[in-house]
Amino acid sequence: MKERMRIMVGLFFTMLKIGLFTFGGGYAMIALLENELVQKKAWMDKDSFLDMVAISESTPGSIAVNAATYIGYRMAGVGGSVAATVGVCLPSFVIIYALSLFLDAFLAVPYVAYAFRGIQVCVIYLILSAGIKMLKGIRKTPFSIVILSAVFLCMLTLSLLAVSFSTVLYIVICGVLGISLYLLQTIRGKGERGS
């Protein structure tokens, strides 16, 4: 029991450190996690680390939370997963909460506001380049190309027409289409999946 407590405290502080030093979200964190957990602490071997990355990428939510929960559970059960998740989220919570208290006053300074108008343009560029990077990484099959272009065109058209259509629906419909295609191929007995 004492030993488990010690592991939980260790997990909490390791994850706190990772949460504090990860800039730019998920993928930047994977390298840091690998270095800390596999190389330095040897808490996981390379294979289970890669398993964890695959799970994080395929489950909803931020990769940091997925990774912390998984590692925490493997090391010290449910208590460990809570300790690791709280640890990884705490730094950004504290920093952003503190910032939120005086950001409005900060942005009211005219020069800061000018700088932020430039930064807003930069963020659009960052989102666009993240999208392009993901576009390059995705497997191109007739099915994925149809989904990609259909969703993109629908979203743009509906937004220009000011018709609201929830993002959640797009995701659910595309997931169901994926399953339907799979079922169709299984019924036809082709054996190949158009993934």
Place this chain on the structure above:
Amino acid sequence: MIYWQLFLTFFEIGAVSFGGGYGMISLIRERTLAMGWLSEGELLNLIAISESTPGPIAVNMATFVGSGQAGFLGAVVATLGVVLPAFLVTLLIATLIRNLLKYAGVQAFLCGVRPCIVALIMGTAATMLLSSLLGIKTVESAFAPDIRGIAIFVLLAAGAMGYKRLRRRAISPLLLILVSGVLGLLLYGVGA
């Protein structure tokens, strides 16, 4: 009740955000704009701040919006909401269904979801470009280009591509944000 509303909204965002990071931008944008919690400009500021501070973008967003709407407790419930789905699903995989991701049905579902997420990110970027730089929000809005914004966009894109050519790796988002801040100060500040 605002706490419940914050919790539910961010729980939903956490539950359908596949692909990490920018995967949740489209839904965050849709919900926060619809609720009147943020304007487009505030949302973009917030994304920049999330990129420049440590931690997962989702947590940063939830904490900030929660705090703005309902103080400290609001920040706590919104953050809890956005984290909980990922926590529960991962715990489920770790404890009960280790092979969840190996089921053909789950794989087939993800095959449909992955291209959809990419399209949503591209669609969000395109919508933001049209509304922020060209002034086109709907078909009825008049064409009102922001020349300085367009200039900054072109300069940033050219700079980022040049950097990649020379250094053989992508420029860090943080550096690009700093440069854009200076450009904003020069272009908007001097003209004002």
